[in-house]
Amino acid sequence: MTLxxxxxxxxxxxxxxxxxxxxxxxxxxxxxxxxxxxxxxxxMELVQGHNxxxxxxxxxxxxxxxxxxxxxxxxxxxxxxxxAPIKALVSEKFFALCEIFGPENVGMxxxxxxxxxxxxxxxxxxxILANIALREGADADVGTxxxxxxxxxxxxxxxxxxxxxxxxxxxxxxxxxSATLGDVTRFEDELxxxxxxxxxxxxxxxxxxxxxxYYSEDPVQESLQELLSTxxxxxxxxxxxxxxxxxxxxxxxxxxxxxxEEKDRIAELIAGFRFSAGFGKTLNRLVRHGIGVHHxxxxxxxxxxxxxxxxxxxxxxxxxxxxxxxxxxVPIRTVMLTALSKYDGTRTRxxxxxxxxxxxxRAGRAGFDTAGTVVVQAPEFAIENKxxxxxxxxxxxxxxxxxxxxxxxKPPQGFVSWSEKTFDKMVASTPEPxxxxxxxxxxxxxxxxxxxxxxxxxxxxxxxENHEPPARQRALLRRALGILRELLATGVVERTRExxxxxxxxRLTVHLQQNFALNQPLSPFAMASLELLDRDSxxxxxxxxxxxxxxxxxxxxxxxxxEKKARGEAVAAMKADGVEYEARMAALDEVSYAKPLEELxxxxxxxxxxxxxxxxxxxxxxxxxxRDMYERAMSFGEYIQFYSxxxxxxxxxxxxxxAYKALxxxxxxxxxxxxxxxxxxxxxxxxxxxxxxxLDEWEELASGAGPRDASEEIVPPVPERLTxxxxxxxxxxxxxxxxxxxxxxxxxDRALGELDGQHxxxxxxxxxxxxxxxxxxxxxxxxxAARGPQLLVxxxxxxxxxxxxxxxxxxxxxxxxxxxxxxxxxxxxxxxAVVTVVGVGRLD
Numbered sequence: 135m136t137l138x139x140x141x142x143x144x145x146x147x148x149x150x151x152x153x154x155x156x157x158x159x160x161x162x163x164x165x166x167x168x169x170x171x172x173x174x175x176x177x178m179e180l181v182q183g184h185n186x187x188x189x190x191x192x193x194x195x196x197x198x199x200x201x202x203x204x205x206x207x208x209x210x211x212x213x214x215x216x217x218a219p220i221k222a223l224v225s226e227k228f229f230a231l232c233e234i235f236g237p238e239n240v241g242m243x244x245x246x247x248x249x250x251x252x253x254x255x256x257x258x259x260x261x262i263l264a265n266i267a268l269r270e271g272a273d274a275d276v277g278t279x280x281x282x283x284x285x286x287x288x289x290x291x292x293x294x295x296x297x298x299x300x301x302x303x304x305x306x307x308x309x310x311x312s313a314t315l316g317d318v319t320r321f322e323d324e325l326x327x328x329x330x331x332x333x334x335x336x337x338x339x340x341x342x343x344x345x346x347x348y349y350s351e352d353p354v355q356e357s358l359q360e361l362l363s364t365x366x367x368x369x370x371x372x373x374x375x376x377x378x379x380x381x382x383x384x385x386x387x388x389x390x391x392x393x394x395e396e397k398d399r400i401a402e403l404i405a406g407f408r409f410s411a412g413f414g415k416t417l418n419r420l421v422r423h424g425i426g427v428h429h430x431x432x433x434x435x436x437x438x439x440x441x442x443x444x445x446x447x448x449x450x451x452x453x454x455x456x457x458x459x460x461x462x463x464v465p466i467r468t469v470m471l472t473a474l475s476k477y478d479g480t481r482t483r484x485x486x487x488x489x490x491x492x493x494x495x496r497a498g499r500a501g502f503d504t505a506g507t508v509v510v511q512a513p514e515f516a517i518e519n520k521x522x523x524x525x526x527x528x529x530x531x532x533x534x535x536x537x538x539x540x541x542x543x544k545p546p547q548g549f550v551s552w553s554e555k556t557f558d559k560m561v562a563s564t565p566e567p568x569x570x571x572x573x574x575x576x577x578x579x580x581x582x583x584x585x586x587x588x589x590x591x592x593x594x595x596x597x598x599e600n601h602e603p604p605a606r607q608r609a610l611l612r613r614a615l616g617i618l619r620e621l622l623a624t625g626v627v628e629r630t631r632e633x634x635x636x637x638x639x640x641r642l643t644v645h646l647q648q649n650f651a652l653n654q655p656l657s658p659f660a661m662a663s664l665e666l667l668d669r670d671s672x673x674x675x676x677x678x679x680x681x682x683x684x685x686x687x688x689x690x691x692x693x694x695x696x697e698k699k700a701r702g703e704a705v706a707a708m709k710a711d712g713v714e715y716e717a718r719m720a721a722l723d724e725v726s727y728a729k730p731l732e733e734l735x736x737x738x739x740x741x742x743x744x745x746x747x748x749x750x751x752x753x754x755x756x757x758x759x760x761r762d763m764y765e766r767a768m769s770f771g772e773y774i775q776f777y778s779x780x781x782x783x784x785x786x787x788x789x790x791x792x793a794y795k796a797l798x799x800x801x802x803x804x805x806x807x808x809x810x811x812x813x814x815x816x817x818x819x820x821x822x823x824x825x826x827x828x829l830d831e832w833e834e835l836a837s838g839a840g841p842r843d844a845s846e847e848i849v850p851p852v853p854e855r856l857t858x859x860x861x862x863x864x865x866x867x868x869x870x871x872x873x874x875x876x877x878x879x880x881x882x883d884r885a886l887g888e889l890d891g892q893h894x895x896x897x898x899x900x901x902x903x904x905x906x907x908x909x910x911x912x913x914x915x916x917x918x919a920a921r922g923p924q925l926l927v928x929x930x931x932x933x934x935x936x937x938x939x940x941x942x943x944x945x946x947x948x949x950x951x952x953x954x955x956x957x958x959x960x961x962x963x964x965x966x967a968v969v970t971v972v973g974v975g976r977l978d
Contacts, residue, residue: 136236137161137205145211151181154209158202170195176309176336177202185308185325189315189337192495196311200280201234203309204255208239212277217260217299219286227282228257260286264295267302268581271592276306284310285488285568293571294578301596304328313495314488316565320601343498344505349557351512351520354382354472358451359389361468366507367450369468372493374476376429376455376781380413382472383420383427383453391450392424400424400448407439408965410824411771413780421449428454428464431691431782433825440464456493468507469497474552474560482550487563510557515543570601574614576621576748577655580642583627587636620747655752656685657800659742664805666738672918675810676761680730682796684756689789692759695777696727729756759786760793760817767873769866769966770824787825794818809923812865819862823965826853855962864928866967867956871939872921874952874971878904878941879916890971903974907941907950915942933958937969940977951977 140157142148155178162169169177172190176199179186186203188196200216207214216231218224221244228242241253243262260281266274279299287296300308300321308325310318318335325333350357354371361369373379392400400422409418410433417427417436426440426449443449444464452464456476471493475484498506511517519542530536545551574597582596583589597611621627626644633639663681667674704725708718739754758765763773770786773779779786794817801810857863877886881904887897907914914920920942929936935956940948953973960968 135161135164136234137201138208138235138239141205141209145209149209151178151183154181154206157209158205162198169198170342172336172338173199176334179334179336180307180309181206183307183331185329185331185333186310187315187318187321187325187333187335187337188309188311189318189335190313191341192313193343193498193500194313194341196282196313197230200282200309200311201231203278203280203307204231204235207278207307208235208254210277213254213256213275214278214280215263215276216255216257216280216282217263218257218282219260219289219292221259223282224257224259231255231257260292260295260299264298265581267299268578269584271302271585271587272305273586274303274305276303278309279303279306280309280311282311284312285314285492285565288488288568288571290571294573297570297572297601298596300325300328301599304330307331308333314492314565316488316567318568320567341498342500343503345494345497345508346505347494347508347557347561348510349512349554350509351517353517353521354470354511355386355389357470357509357511358386361470361507361509362389362391362450366468368444368447368466369451369470370464370466370496371451371453371470371472372456373453373472374455376431378472379429379453379455380416380427380781383425383451384416386425386451386453387420387423392448396424396448397422400443403443403446403448404439412774413783416780424448424450426452426454428452428457429781430455430457430784432784433787434784435825437784456489464496465499465502466496466506467499467503468509469494470509470511472511473513474510474556475550482548484550484552484556485560486566487560488565490560490563491565510560512554513545513549513552515545516553518543572600572602572606572610574610574617575751576617577751579614579617579621580626580748583640583642588638589640590638617747624745624747626745626747656749656754657796658746659739659749659754660685660796660800661802662742663735663738664801666734669807672922674807675813676764676918677731678801678805678810679761679764679793679797679813680756680758681735682800683758683760683793684731684735684754685800686755686757686789686792686796688753688755688757689759689782689785691782691785692777692779692789693727693757695779695782696759696762697725699777700727701725728758728762730758730761732756759789763790764813764816764869767869767876770820771966787821790817790821790824794821812861815859815862816865816869819856819859819866822853823856853965856965856967857958857962863961863967867928867935867937867969868921868923868926870967870969871926871937871952871954872916875914875920875939875941876916878907878952878974879914893970895971895974900974906975911941911943911945911947911950913944915944938977949977950975 137158140161142153158177158181159169172188173195176186176188180199180203186199188199190196204214204216216224216227218227224242224244228240231240235255237250239253240255240257241250242248243251243256243258263276263279266276276299281296281299284296287293289296299306306329308329310321315337318337322333322335325331352360358369358371361367371379371382373382404418404421407418409415413432414436417432417439420427421439421443426444428437428440440449440452441464444452444466447465452466471490474490475482476489494508497508512520522540522542523537526537526540579593582593585592593614597614598607600607600610602610618627622629626642628641628643630639630641634641660681664678667677667681671677701722704722705718708721713721735754735756739749743749763770766773766776768776770790774783774786794814797814797817801814856866874886874889877889878900883897883901883904886900887895890900891897925940925942925948927938927940935958937954937956938951939954940951942948943950951974952971954969954971957968957970
């Protein structure tokens with residue numbers, strides 16, 4: 135039974151605080167659970183219409199209180215919003231609330247799609263709600279706001295989105311939730327003042343599963359063996375780099391983590407799971423040992439696999455980063471931190487109290503454990519020094535002269551030290567008070583100007599009543615005035631001679647889309663830039679891709695790998711040319727990753743910005759990832775291997791998914807050309823065959839479909855047969871054939887032998903073909919014109935395709951080429967075109 139079945143027939147008629155509380159308590163009781171005292175108190179406050187700050191420990195049931203807030207809003211006939219910091223949590227909550235309230239009553243809104251957006255319960259990221267608050271203010275149809283992981287209020291980049299709703303939605307009832315809020319007196323006082331509702335903090339709850347803290351000076355492997363032998367698994371070993379997490383997991387395969395029965399059960403559950411080459415093979419081996427890896431660079435299907443195996447109690451150790459500190463549903467008995475410092479993108483610094491308690495709070499499983507364990511490892515050099523000293527004491531006793539001669543390891547350069555005193559202080563500490571991270575941007579002011587009423591007064595109020603100190607508020611005011619002058623100078627905003635009915639003398643001259651500045655803000659610029667391209671150029675399709683790629687966020691790990699590769703190739707070329715070391719180093723500063731159309735796009739961007747100055751808030755970033763992959767005719771796995779991106783597969787996949795969505799959404803019909811449509815189809819199928827979860831969810835939501843089946847099967851949904859998408863499959867076959875043309879043009883017989891040697895066409899056979907071809911022709915074209923469809927002849931047969939790739943020679947004889955066959959069944963199994971070369975030479 136859904137919870138909505140307990141609503142009165144005509145909300146809010148017949149609804150009272152007592153009746154709402156009784157109905158909710160009855161539903162909870164029917165599920166065989168009871169409310170903790172803190173939950174009960176929070177629910178009673180909510181049904182009386184009060185704001186609640188729920189600052190209770192992890193595992194104390196904050197999610198159930200959030201359900202009560204949504205139910206109370208439904209009972210009053212109002213719309214409620216659930217917000218969280220990341221899309222993964224928003225999506226998880228969307229499907230959970232669909233089960234509780236029925237899919238017809240729950241919607242989800244993201245920056246690029248929405249489903250059931252008129253539902254009375256909406257799940258969205260904080261930025262979506264902030265956008266609504268800026269544009270509609272007190273007139274917005276927002277009854278209740280549930281803000282999960284509210285400590286993101288202090289996030290330097292995104293904190294503004296958590297603060298704006300508090301300032302701009304006085305009509306709403308708020309539930310702010312986090313286990314690490316610190317002193318919240320300010321929020322209590324201000325929410326009461328702004329909303330006219332009493333605000334209550336519920337923070338006195340005891341943790342249902344108490345935590346025991348330990349400081350370990352034993353090596354990590356010994357500590358883990360002790361935890362496993364004393365049945366304190368599953369253990370989450372927290373690292374602050376992805377590389378360290380993977381290396382730790384691989385080192386642990388030398389110890390016996392699982393029983394034979396557990397290993398057999400894991401093998402049974404993952405028997406149908408398709409692991410890709412590279413990291414997939416590594417993860418396959420690890421999980422069969424009962425060891426998981428979890429970090430943001432993994433493919434979504436791999437993270438989900440680890441989460442599901444952990445939920446089944448089959449992974450005894452999970453090595454990862456602090457990604458599990460943000461509400462992901464993975465049951466953990468023990469948390470082991472390998473460090474008390476982290477690199478935050480700018481510098482290595484000590485963890486703050488909030489970060490420590492957020493991670494430590496994951497320990498202890500409700501319903502399974504009577505206590506959770508948190509272990510903090512001493513620095514590795516300190517552990518080795520202790521071992522050396524213990525060994526010396528065993529040998530020399532208390533001979534201080536001998537003991538002083540023990541050589542001690544020094545901390546590595548740049549090391550941020552921690553010790554047992556640091557640990558004790560961290561355990562005893564409480565989370566720091568939340569610090570405001572407010573900012574003002576072009577898009578913020580434009581959204582305020584879109585709001586009916588006196589927009590200048592609204593902006594002044596927002597800029598003077600935010601939570602920044604006075605000096606910072608004055609700086610924000612100066613910044614806002616500078617933005618306004620720019621908007622006026624460019625004609626985006628104009629002054630009116632007479633005030634409107636609200637007394638407003640400023641008026642927008644452009645209309646903003648509903649999700650302005652959230653859904654690819656540079657998309658209008660991209661559309662305008664397409665007019666600059668030559669439709670008749672052989673490179674037109676790839677140039678369109680470059681325009682779109684320039685508007686996407688940078689996948690920094692991928693670009694860093696591209697730059698490293700480019701610099702390595704540049705150094706090798708300069709050495710071969712005899713360039714001196716100093717000259718090589720000077721020239722190397724100019725080498726970066728590829729930036730197609732950089733000059734054209736940057737000049738166009740400066741011109742376009744004159745009429746759209748808010749675009750200054752966003753970065754135009756020319757780059758080549760999709761284009762590079764296509765031009766190199768590589769599959770996802772080959773691209774990962776070529777750039778050594780095994781630890782960043784998930785980042786690359788997210789980028790390719792965003793590129794596919796942007797191409798689908800941005801490029802108008804009249805700008806399409808057949809080869810561009812082929813390329814878009816290829817990209818979508820490449821993403822789907824690699825890991826369809828991100829794309830399937832987006833297309834499901836974009837189509838307005840209901841929630842997916844939340845089954846707990848280990849095997850993710852298998853994408854459709856690759857060969858069923860003939861258009862995309864043809865492009866994949868063309869890429870496989872053209873890759874051989876490129877290698878042939880560069881006389882890379884060894885690389886070609888690696889591709890085809892297992893089928894009998896080895897490096898020697900390729901070398902002989904090259905000698906024969908270049909005896910007859912001076913060169914071979916491997917540019918865009920050489921990959922045209924007229925040079926690829928495909929003859930479909932029931933179980934295979936015969937393929938002929940014709941070489942484009944300078945004289946235009948077109949008398950040489952490659953003959954191959956494509957195994958359709960093998961291609962479906964592999965999720966990529968499986969090509970076997972059968973001949974290279976003169977064509978019949």
